[in-house]
Amino acid sequence: MKETYSRTKSVWQRMNKTEQKAVMTYGEAYKNFLDVARTERLATEEIIRQAEAKGFRPVYSKKTLKAGDKVYWNQKGKSVILAVIGKEPVHNGIKIVGSHIDSPRLDLKANPIHEQGGAVYARTHYYGGVKKYQWACIPLALIGLIFTKDGKKVDIQLGMKEDDPIFYISDLLPHMAQDQMKKSLAEGITGEQLQALVGLHAKDGETPCEAIMKLLKDTYGIEEEDFATAELELVPAMKSRDVGFDRSMIASYGQDDRACSFANLHAILNAKPGVKTQAALLTDKEEIGSYGNTGMESSYFVKFVMKLLALQKTPGLLEFYETMENSEMLSADVNACYDPMFPEVSEKDNASLMGFGVNLTKYGGSRGKAGSNDANAEFLQKVRHIFNAAGVCWQIGELGKVDQGGGGTIAFMMANWGAEVVDCGASMISMHAPYDLISKADVYETYLAYKAFFESK
Numbered sequence: 148m149k150e151t152y153s154r155t156k157s158v159w160q161r162m163n164k165t166e167q168k169a170v171m172t173y174g175e176a177y178k179n180f181l182d183v184a185r186t187e188r189l190a191t192e193e194i195i196r197q198a199e200a201k202g203f204r205p206v207y208s209k210k211t212l213k214a215g216d217k218v219y220w221n222q223k224g225k226s227v228i229l230a231v232i233g234k235e236p237v238h239n240g241i242k243i244v245g246s247h248i249d250s251p252r253l254d255l256k257a258n259p260i261h262e263q264g265g266a267v268y269a270r271t272h273y274y275g276g277v278k279k280y281q282w283a284c285i286p287l288a289l290i291g292l293i294f295t296k297d298g299k300k301v302d303i304q305l306g307m308k309e310d311d312p313i314f315y316i317s318d319l320l321p322h323m324a325q326d327q328m329k330k331s332l333a334e335g336i337t338g339e340q341l342q343a344l345v346g347l348h349a350k351d352g353e354t355p356c357e358a359i360m361k362l363l364k365d366t367y368g369i370e371e372e373d374f375a376t377a378e379l380e381l382v383p384a385m386k387s388r389d390v391g392f393d394r395s396m397i398a399s400y401g402q403d404d405r406a407c408s409f410a411n412l413h414a415i416l417n418a419k420p421g422v423k424t425q426a427a428l429l430t431d432k433e434e435i436g437s438y439g440n441t442g443m444e445s446s447y448f449v450k451f452v453m454k455l456l457a458l459q460k461t462p463g464l465l466e467f468y469e470t471m472e473n474s475e476m477l478s479a480d481v482n483a484c485y486d487p488m489f490p491e492v493s494e495k496d497n498a499s500l501m502g503f504g505v506n507l508t509k510y511g512g513s514r515g516k517a518g519s520n521d522a523n524a525e526f527l528q529k530v531r532h533i534f535n536a537a538g539v540c541w542q543i544g545e546l547g548k549v550d551q552g553g554g555g556t557i558a559f560m561m562a563n564w565g566a567e568v569v570d571c572g573a574s575m576i577s578m579h580a581p582y583d584l585i586s587k588a589d590v591y592e593t594y595l596a597y598k599a600f601f602e603s604k
């Protein structure tokens with residue numbers, strides 16, 4: 148068994164040849180997920196496809212629940228819960244791994260299409276925390292759905308295939324950017340400047356806007372008014388790629404939080420059925436505060452647990468709270484690891500290191516842990532014991548040095564209901580960038596960590 152905790156020896160240095168091969172194989176499956184599950188809707192589809200292939204069935208198709216049963220709930224096509232029923236009753240508590248499947252992106256506004264200087268643009272409103280200047284001059288894909296006036300649903304997915312066109316946000320050339328270059332990074336490109344070029348050609352006698360709208364009508368049957376009720380996302384179109392001579396890292400869009408979401412999915416699909424019921428929660432809207440009826444602040448998780456309890460003939464609100472009090476959760480979100488190019492934002496001895504395993508974060512928050520879950524030592528030591536016993540390489544890491552960083556996850560919501568919760572996920576570099584970076588060994592250890600947690604007592 149490999150050494151599970153070290154701040155001097157990387158995971159790779161601690162692995163044997165077989166483990167190293169498993170890391171690289173896992174990386175291939177993970178990259179495929181990153182490219183297929185590019186939005187929360189596509190992630191939901193892919194998760195359910197993989198789960199159904201392994202025998203998961205909709206929870207409402209069940210009349211009873213027995214040990215080993217595999218059920219799922221699809222929350223409006225944007226969030227999923229997968230559960231494997233344990234030997235003990237659900238009421239005795241659930242092992243939950245909770246990750247999110249939404250990522251920062253640019254959403255089209257309700258009235259996006261307009262012309263400026265003879266070119267056609269789509270206006271956007273950014274979703275989640277982005278550094279706006281990073282979204283210019285990169286290939287963007289348009290993914291989402293739009294309904295025609297008579298209610299026909301049209302799925303749009305343009306930009307991910309090799310021969311698809313992409314969309315593009317411009318930036319100034321250096322020769323004419325003297326004034327722009329004096330601005331702060333926050334102001335160099337503004338939110339209203341995040342407009343994507345979507346067309347240019349028009350026939351004599353028509354405007355470029357009219358030409359684009361005609362093209363959309365002919366191709367998809369959609370009209371300008373249809374945009375008002377659509378959900379269309381511009382996401383980076385770059386496929387995930389190996390990084391480095393040794394292929395030790397992966398660059399991709401959306402690894403916050405698909406690194407943990409894929410590990411979560413892979414873990415529940417491959418874990419041995421447990422004594423306790425296992426639940427993989429893959430939720431939407433984390434990046435904008437978990438609001439909305441597909442986010443963690445809504446009631447769908449409560450309802451799912453109460454449905455499990457009802458199917459085992461222990462229905463009721465008290466039983467729900469008792470179940471949650473008996474439950475344990477890994478809040479599966481990414482953290483930021485120490486970046487040697489920006490050492491000033493971390494305190495190195497308490498930051499996670501790239502390639503040193505899955506990261507445990509006792510508390511997040513900012514300005515004196517405000518807004519943080521702050522996990523209990525009793526639960527932390529239990530998790531440590533599970534990881535050590537299963538040979539999972541783990542480390543600890545805060546999000547930035549004191550009064551520098553801070554951030555939230557879905558941890559506190561589960562803790563509100565009484566569950567033991569700790570933040571636990573892979574650490575990454577360039578989080579929330581259009582193309583972010585992670586270590587292959589870290590995402591693999593994250594999968595092993597969730598699997599060990601699901602299988603633990």
Ligand SMILES: [Zn+2]
Pocket residue numbers: 247403404433480481
């Ligand atoms: Zn996240």
